[in-house]
Amino acid sequence: MMQIMEGSRAIALAVKAARPNVVAAYPITPQTHIVEDISQLIADGDLDAEYVKVESEHSAMSVCIGASATGARTYTATTSQGLALMHEVLFNAAGMRLPIVMTVANRALSAPLNIWNDHQDSISERDSGWVQVYAEDNTEASDMTVQAYRIAEDSRIQLPMMVCMDGYTLTHTYEPVDILEQDLVSEFLPPYQPTDFLDVYNPESFGMFADPNYYTEFRYQNHKALEDAKAVMTEVSVEFGEIFGRDYGGLIEEYRCGDAERVLMAMGSFVGTLKDTVDDLRDRGERVGAIKVRSYRPFPGDEIRRALAGVNAVGVLDRNISLGFEGALFTDVKASLYRSKDMPNVFGFVAGLGGRDVPKRTFAKMFESIRTSKKSQESEFFDLRAEALNFQGG
Amino acid sequence: MQDREEKRPVDLFASGHKACAGCGPALTIQAILRATGSNVIVASSTGCMEVISSQYPQSAWKVPWIHSLFENAAAVASGIEIALKALGREQEGKVVVIAGDGGTVDIGLQAISGMLERGHEVCYICYDNEAYMNTGNQRSGSTPLDAFTTTSPPGKKSFGNDRPKKNMPAIAAAHGIPYVATTSVGYPKDLTAKVQKGISVRGPAYLQIHAPCNVGWGFDSAKTIEIARLAVETGLWMMYEIVDGQLTNVMKTARRKPVAEYLQQQKRFAHLFKMPGGEAQIKLIQEYADSNAERYNIVAQDAARELETQ
Numbered sequence: 001m002m003q004i005m006e007g008s009r010a011i012a013l014a015v016k017a018a019r020p021n022v023v024a025a026y027p028i029t030p031q032t033h034i035v036e037d038i039s040q041l042i043a044d045g046d047l048d049a050e051y052v053k054v055e056s057e058h059s060a061m062s063v064c065i066g067a068s069a070t071g072a073r074t075y076t077a078t079t080s081q082g083l084a085l086m087h088e089v090l091f092n093a094a095g096m097r098l099p100i101v102m103t104v105a106n107r108a109l110s111a112p113l114n115i116w117n118d119h120q121d122s123i124s125e126r127d128s129g130w131v132q133v134y135a136e137d138n139t140e141a142s143d144m145t146v147q148a149y150r151i152a153e154d155s156r157i158q159l160p161m162m163v164c165m166d167g168y169t170l171t172h173t174y175e176p177v178d179i180l181e182q183d184l185v186s187e188f189l190p191p192y193q194p195t196d197f198l199d200v201y202n203p204e205s206f207g208m209f210a211d212p213n214y215y216t217e218f219r220y221q222n223h224k225a226l227e228d229a230k231a232v233m234t235e236v237s238v239e240f241g242e243i244f245g246r247d248y249g250g251l252i253e254e255y256r257c258g259d260a261e262r263v264l265m266a267m268g269s270f271v272g273t274l275k276d277t278v279d280d281l282r283d284r285g286e287r288v289g290a291i292k293v294r295s296y297r298p299f300p301g302d303e304i305r306r307a308l309a310g311v312n313a314v315g316v317l318d319r320n321i322s323l324g325f326e327g328a329l330f331t332d333v334k335a336s337l338y339r340s341k342d343m344p345n346v347f348g349f350v351a352g353l354g355g356r357d358v359p360k361r362t363f364a365k366m367f368e369s370i371r372t373s374k375k376s377q378e379s380e381f382f383d384l385r386a387e388a389l390n391f392q393g394g
Numbered sequence: 395m396q397d398r399e400e401k402r403p404v405d406l407f408a409s410g411h412k413a414c415a416g417c418g419p420a421l422t423i424q425a426i427l428r429a430t431g432s433n434v435i436v437a438s439s440t441g442c443m444e445v446i447s448s449q450y451p452q453s454a455w456k457v458p459w460i461h462s463l464f465e466n467a468a469a470v471a472s473g474i475e476i477a478l479k480a481l482g483r484e485q486e487g488k489v490v491v492i493a494g495d496g497g498t499v500d501i502g503l504q505a506i507s508g509m510l511e512r513g514h515e516v517c518y519i520c521y522d523n524e525a526y527m528n529t530g531n532q533r534s535g536s537t538p539l540d541a542f543t544t545t546s547p548p549g550k551k552s553f554g555n556d557r558p559k560k561n562m563p564a565i566a567a568a569h570g571i572p573y574v575a576t577t578s579v580g581y582p583k584d585l586t587a588k589v590q591k592g593i594s595v596r597g598p599a600y601l602q603i604h605a606p607c608n609v610g611w612g613f614d615s616a617k618t619i620e621i622a623r624l625a626v627e628t629g630l631w632m633m634y635e636i637v638d639g640q641l642t643n644v645m646k647t648a649r650r651k652p653v654a655e656y657l658q659q660q661k662r663f664a665h666l667f668k669m670p671g672g673e674a675q676i677k678l679i680q681e682y683a684d685s686n687a688e689r690y691n692i693v694a695q696d697a698a699r700e701l702e703t704q
Contacts, residue, residue, distance in 0.1 A: 021481060052472060059504075065470055207460050
């Protein structure tokens with residue numbers, strides 16, 4: 001059922017439909033509307049869950065760990081500095097294989113302080129062992145929230161999962177959202193039934209320490225579970241499609257790539273603008289396409305390599321930068337293409353940081369750049385403002 | 395032989411753990427679990443007791459146990475408690491935190507404050523061995539005045555740790571929780587009674603248990619209990635309860651011993667007996683003990699409650 005609502009509200013309703021037992025969260029812009037809406041749902045008796053109003057994001061994730069290990073379905077949401085504060089706890093949750101689901105309302109990291117959208121926060125948690133997906137619009141963010149529990153709790157996976165959605169651009173934007181019906185969600189997502197949990201009738205130890213004889217194997221299993229998540233995510237997506245009529249088609253989405261000579265790749269809400277740009281250029285006869293990377297971890301390297309076979313030039317938009325090198329997605333795409341027979345020219349574009357808009361004309365410039373530029377394999381800041389760089393103060 | 399085996403208390407903290415001989419904290423945990431029985435879920439912070447008890451694939455814990463990180467045991471325990479509530483399993487038992495002094499008075503303080511303020515049904519127990527022992531005896535906020543640690547060494551310009559112990563029980567009590575208590579591994583009856591109170595009150599409880607570390611403090615491994623008792627007998631460690639905000643049940647001592655008796659048996663204070671100016675420092679520590687004695691009125695006027703002799 002389509003309803004016009006704020007993105008945050010859509011997430012709160014998706015969380016409600018997923019029926020978590022415990023929610024623990026700490027307020028931070030632009031995640032706040034999500035947790036406010038969830039608080040109201042609980043206050044009104046519409047969601048039967050315990051909400052722990054913790055004193056920090058570090059504790060939010062720690063409460064989720066304790067609750068999840070006790071057998072509860074758990075939820076939290078954060079962004080930016082809050083996610084960074086969770087850093088060590090994220091690794092811990094993944095290492096203990098706890099299926100916590102979290103919304104990340106993507107936002108830039110300080111300094112300088114900036115509350116607007118880019119992907120530096122979640123990209124910086126790339127190696128935490130979490131499943132990490134990016135939503136293009138609010139319906140996808142809502143759908144992925146419910147799918148996340150199925151994926152995370154799957155006995156083959158048992159990993160935490162973060163659903164990333166662009167702060168403000170999605171969280172604070174009103175748009176039509178296809179709201180999930182409770183009956184169907186209950187059918188799609190049964191209650192969480194862990195096999196191992198903190199239980200006085202069957203005492204087990206969680207979070208033990210592992211010496212060099214065992215540590216590698218724990219890490220391998222965490223890694224293997226993430227790799228295995230690729231198939232499970234696709235499977236869950238298909239089943240979700242059968243029930244709800246929306247199948248997002250796996251880990252990447254190819255948009256008009258069939259005969260494309262040039263392709264731009266991106267994650268998150270900018271993909272919408274990118275698709276519009278592709279449509280415009282297609283109307284003018286240009287053979288261009290777009291690839292939306294939906295899952296960043298596990299990384300769909302094989303899918304990307306297949307999708308880019310026969311493409312002449314690829315541009316990768318990163319709304320993050322590994323300072324001192326290049327955008328993170330660019331690095332991963334290049335690595336995935338390394339084994340390609342005919343490697344396309346690949347260009348990296350760092351743009352859209354700290355809430356700077358990337359409009360259609362910028363995407364069009366990128367398409368033009370990868371057609372003419374000789375700087376394959378290189379990354380550039382695409383939307384630098386010279387006047388801001390030269391600003392002397394006063 | 396069979397009979398003797400059967401008469402031994404069932405230890406939920408199994409023997410065969412990897413603690414040093416004479417370890418005060420390991421004795422403390424054994425005593426805690428004897429007091430609680432099996433209906434508890436324990437959350438531990440990173441530290442000596444976590445490391446010596448949980449080396450995969452072996453565990454010394456015969457109760458459900460979780461370790462997450464150094465500073466978040468109180469938050470993890472909050473999550474366990476709230477999950478039991480959400481799942482209708484509160485009757486299963488009490489959630490207990492067992493954490494060291496570094497994980498409690500320093501890095502874990504914020505999470506503890508949150509847990510106490512939110513009123514979780516958790517009994518938080520700090521075993522206080524007065525330094526970061528797991529990492530090799532570095533100074534914590536709970537290290538006493540003038541103690542040698544590897545980060546508070548004595549030298550030309552130092553008598554050792556330059557600050558007195560942080561008063562963590564008072565901080566816990568300031569949250570208005572129903573039960574705060576201090577005790578010592580040297581007094582197992584007292585420890586047992588306080589742990590049992592701590593897990594039976596409605597709301598959060600905070601316990602701090604003085605637990606000497608023979609390796610870090612530098613004393614013979616056979617003397618753990620003796621040293622623990624000397625801390626109390628000298629007035630350097632107070633044993634009391636704060637029930638609903640009221641200080642009560644302070645452990646009295648008829649003849650308080652001079653602090654030098656306690657200090658001279660530990661290598662961490664040995665420099666005070668050798669260096670110029672050390673004597674004045676011992677005097678300072680004595681004054682600290684005297685002021686404790688006055689403040690808590692620990693000298694028995696009517697021998698109302700003598701120290702346990704068992």
